[in-house]
Every structure is written in structure tokens, then in C-alpha cells.
Amino acid sequence: MDILFASSEAHPLIKTGGLADVAGSLPRAIRNSKQEIRLILPAYPAAIEAAGALKTVATLDLPGASEPVRLLQGRLPHTRVRLYLVDCAQYFNRDGGPYSAPDGSDWPDNADRFALFARAVCAVALDRAGLDWQPQLVHCNDWQTGLVPALLSQETKRPATLFTIHNLAYQGLFDWHTFQRLGLPSDWWAMDKLEFHDQLSFIKGGLVFADWISTVSPRYAKEIRTPQFGCGLEGLLEHRKAQLSGILNGVDYR
Template identity: 85%
Template sequence: MDILFASSEAHPLIKTGGLADVSGSLPRAIRNSKQEIRLILPAYPAAVKAAGTLKTIATLKVTGANNPVRLLQGRLPHTRVRLYLVDCPQYFDREGGPYSKPDGTDWPDNADRFALFSRVICAVAMNRAGLDWQPQLVHCNDWQTGLVPALLSLEAERPATLFTIHNLAYQGLFDRPAFERLGLPQTWWAMNYLEFYGHLSFIKGGLVFADWINTVSPRYAEEICTPQFGCGLEGLLTRRKSHLSGILNGVDYRIWSPSRDPLIARRYTARTLRLKLENKRVLQAAFGLPDDPFVPVFAHVGRLVDQKGIDLILDLLPQLLQRHLQLIILGTGQSALEAALRDAGKQYPERVGVRIEYDEALSHQLEAGADAFLMPSRFEPCGLNQLYSLRYGTPPIVNNTGGLADSVTDASSENLAAATATGFVFNKPEPKPLLGAIDRALDLYAEPDRWKQLMQTGMQQDFSWTRSAAAYLDLYTRLAPASP
């Protein structure tokens, strides 16, 4: 098959979250299945630098651009996947993140930026970019590519379209003037199309017009059809439920595996778990905590936002400090949560370690050195850190939602007896249930043999992209059967 994979970020070129991990790993896995898949994303300065050798293969006149747009070609690093970067300096050659200024506020022209990106994707998809290549399917990801299925719906002979929701909470909402400025069909300013409570909704372009919608876990595909998780779009998603499914994300075990990870202090396997202690000592030192091999370390890394339940951990701090444990938090996010965590670290320097930063190497060391991983998300489309934690023998403590529910088996007495338990699951994102799960973890940690079994069972789980890619390839084939 010929597939165009469209994303606004991809590791190792540019990353703000899990979308980048998926976009950097799934195309490679599909390519290894002997399919011709090509990745397209904006030519941010960081992406251009990380991509290595690039050449200009096309110059396009695109609505919304003051000057011709160049299409750069290279390879996704360490893969055989062909890479296209959309080079429009007016929109993408700027300091800051893919979606926000250096101060963290959104770029005011994001609607224009990603509308242009979508138009270039459509040009490639319709073989109008001078590449002499047309995909049978375009795989779009999140709101930044939401206009692609909508724009392609205007074409008589077009590729099939798949739209993947990585997080429904991020919808790409813009005001009415943005809609008028982009020159979209006036009929799309309607509830059944792209209008959403007086705003232009990029994500609705994918939800309304794509041939198929999928999410990054089966449970999340069910949850977004409910008022609790649907973010106001549950009615539309329920109407499209016959064209909606979920596939759990995979893990790139070339990068996330303690037996080969170059970013951790000491490599180890399920048979050499004693070596994990060396990583624990390094982790404690990195966060200024006492070197104590016997105290259980509970850790979290990720975006410090309400979705992730960081406030639940903060609410429990008085009770946690009454228990024999150390707490480690790494990440950046909402200023109020950052400030509260900094204060906790200063107030309890021997019990609470906090680093307000993004550090890829340190996040690997955290997975390797912690005893348990805290992930009390209020909702979690898939989640990747619980998958990493399983492979690193760091049992996750998770809320019973989304991909967390699909990937972690609770350490109930029955599951422990059957040797199927991999972590601790609680059923409501509130402090009391979370504390109950932490206490269960502490009780089991006090039984070394049973805790070791829990670690080893988690490490044996297979969440590789090979399995997930096979499910995507099956979906691709059903949407756009390969030509004979």
C-alpha cells in the first residue's frame, strides 16, 4: 500500500507529547511490514536540524502563504521512512514550540499555520505536488491535520482518510474571523460541519469527514461517546460510532528497554533485577534525596496539568509523608502546579524530589530507578509511561480509565495468585482511592518475593509496535484495499 502519514510532530524531530512518539514509531513499523508509508510534518527549525540531509523536491503555490512553499525530502532518522517537511518560513521558521511562543502562549496564527499545512498535505495526497506519487490512504493525527479529510471530501477521486484522536481535549478552536480568513466553504459554518459553539473546530474536520475515526486505545473509543469524556463532541461521535474504533499505542523497545537503554546508569533484565538498585541510587542523588535502598520510591514524569491528576498527589502529601516512602516528580506544565510542587520540594527536601523541567535522559533514569510509577490521570487516551514502567519493572499505579485500563492488570489477590498482575488500579480519580492503591503497593512491596513476581510479570508484557502496527495495517487495508 501507499500511505501518507500526516502529523504535527514526530520523535526524534520534534516532540511535545505522546503524539510524537506514535508518529516516530508507527510509520517505521508499517514500513517494516513492506508498505510504502511517507511521513509529512512542518519544517520547524528543530525538525530541519534533526532530520539531517534534506533536498528540495517541489515548490508549491499554496493558499495562505505569501511566498511559494518548498517541500523538503529526507528520511526519518534511523528508519527507511521517507520524510517530507513543509517549508514555509512565514509560519514555521520561528523560535518556540510547534504550537506556542517561548512564553508558553499559543501562536495567534495557529489556524493559518495548520490550514496551510493541511493544504500541502492535500496537494501531496492528490498528486499535485509534482512527486508522481499518490497515496491510497491519508492517515491524519489530531486537530492540526483535521482540515485534511474535510478538504479532501471536495475531491472527486481521492484517497481514503483515517483520522486518529490522540487527545479529544485538544480541539483546535478558533474564532469566526479565522474561518472567514481561511476561505473555507461557507456551508461548513454549521453545527453538523465545522462550527462548534460559535467557533471553528479543526478537529471536527476529521470527525465529520474522515472515512474512519480511531483512538489510541479501545477503552477511550468507548469513553469519548459519553458526556464525561466527550468534551462536547459525544453526540457527533455517537452518530459515527459505526466508523469508530480503538487501537492501543505501542512502545518502541529499541528506545524503551532497560536491557539496552544507553540513558540509564546500569542496564538490567528481568533476571538481573538486583541491578535496578544502582539506578535507584542514581535517581535519588539526581533529586537530592537520601541514598536509601530500602525506602520505596514513588515517581511521576509528564505534563503537569489537571488531566494527569498531579493535584491528587499534592492533596495526599500530608498522608504520604506519614508513610515510609520517597516521592519524585519530573515535568513542566501549569504554573500553579509547578509552584506547589516546588514548595513541597523545599519544605520536605529529604522526602520529596522535584525537577520542573523536560529532560528525556532523566525520564529514562526515573523509569529505571523508581520502585513504582504514579499515573492517577483523570482521563488518558492511551498513556505511554505506564507501558514504559511495565517494561522497566516499575509497577504503575493508575486510574481505571482509557489506555491505562487496557494495559494494566490490577494486583488483586486473584491476579497475584494467577501471576497476571502488573500494577495497581483504582476506580475513581480522587485522593482517597489513590491513597488506597498506594497503600496496597506499600503492603506488597514489604513482601519482596511477591513484589519481584509483579515486576517480572510486567516486564514480560508485549506492547511493541509490531502488534499495534498489524492492527493499523488491517484497518488501512479495510479502508483502502491494495491495488492488485
């Protein structure tokens, strides 16, 4: 199977939490099981530096970008996993962390940043980046990739989508004006789509539109369907329980 693994962080390129550990180790384990898997994430300065040798393999014209977006290719360090970095200086070439400024405040344009990243992921997933490669599955992780399943759902011929919840508390919530600015379909501003208590919810893009949903353990898959742990999304997750699996994170012994 050919798989595109989309994440906003991956160790050892850049890390803020456990998502980076999974994104840095699971693709390697899958690659070692003879599956073709490629990792894609934003081209933060730290990621570019850590990746080492990179080359430009595509130039993309994407909504929201003031200039063409470069797709850089390399290898996840110390692995055979092919790596793509989405290089848009306007959104990713800045000091601070992946989601926040040096003072700890969220970047005010996070919605624009990860909407652009999602569109780049879709371009690769639909073989519209000139790579002569199309995955059979796109594996998305947490709210930063939530728009990927939503955008791909509009396509008649597309890969299957898997959305993994690592932490349901982080949902990528933005206002109505942001929804309008991103140019998303107007009918997505609905309770059964991306609207959540009068806000745009990136994570709902994954929960509503992905073909399958997974999370980090069987227990957590049950907990997030309850009011105590569902963060307001328990009803949606209960509705999708037939497509929800809990898979315990493994231990990387390397």
C-alpha cells in the same frame, strides 16, 4: 498499500507529547511490514536540523502563503521512512514550540499555520506536488491535521482518510473571523460540519469528514462517546460509532 502519515510532530524531529512518539514509531513499524508509508510534517527549525540531509523536491503555491512553499525530502532518522517537511518560513521558521511562543502562549496564527499545512498535505495526497506518487490512504492525527479530511472530501478522486484522536481535549478552536479568513466553504459553518458553539473546530474536520476514525485504545473509544469524556463532541462520536475504532498503542522496543 501506499500511505501518507500527516502529523504536527514526530520523534526524534520534534516532540511535545505522546503524538510525537506514535508518529515517530508507527510509520517505521508499518514500513517494516512492507507497506510504503511516507511521513509529512511542518518544517520547524528543530525538525530541519534533526532530519539532516534534505533536498527540495517541490515548490507549492498555496492559499495563505506569502511566497512559494518548499517541500523538503529526507528520511526519518534511523529508519527507511521517507520524510517530507513543509517549509514555509512565514509560519514555521520561528523560535518557540510547534504550537506556542517562547513565553508559552499559543501562536496567534495557529489556524493559518495548520490550514496551510493541511493544504500542503492535500497537494501531496492528490499527486499535485509533482512527486509522481499518490497514496491510497492519508492518516491524519489530532486537530492540527483536521482540515485534511475536510479538504479532501471536496475531491472526486481522492485517497481514503483515517483520522486518529490522541487527545480529544485539544480541538483547535478559532473564531468566525478566522473561518472567513481561511476561505473555507461557507456551508461548513454549520453544526454538522466545522462549527462548534460559534467557533471553528479543526478537530471536527477529521471527525465529520474522515472515512474512518481511530483512537488510542478500545476503552477510550467508548469513553469519548460519553458526556464525561466527550468534551462536547460525544454526540458526534456516537453518531459515527460505526466508523470509530479503538486500537491500543503498542510498545516500541527499539
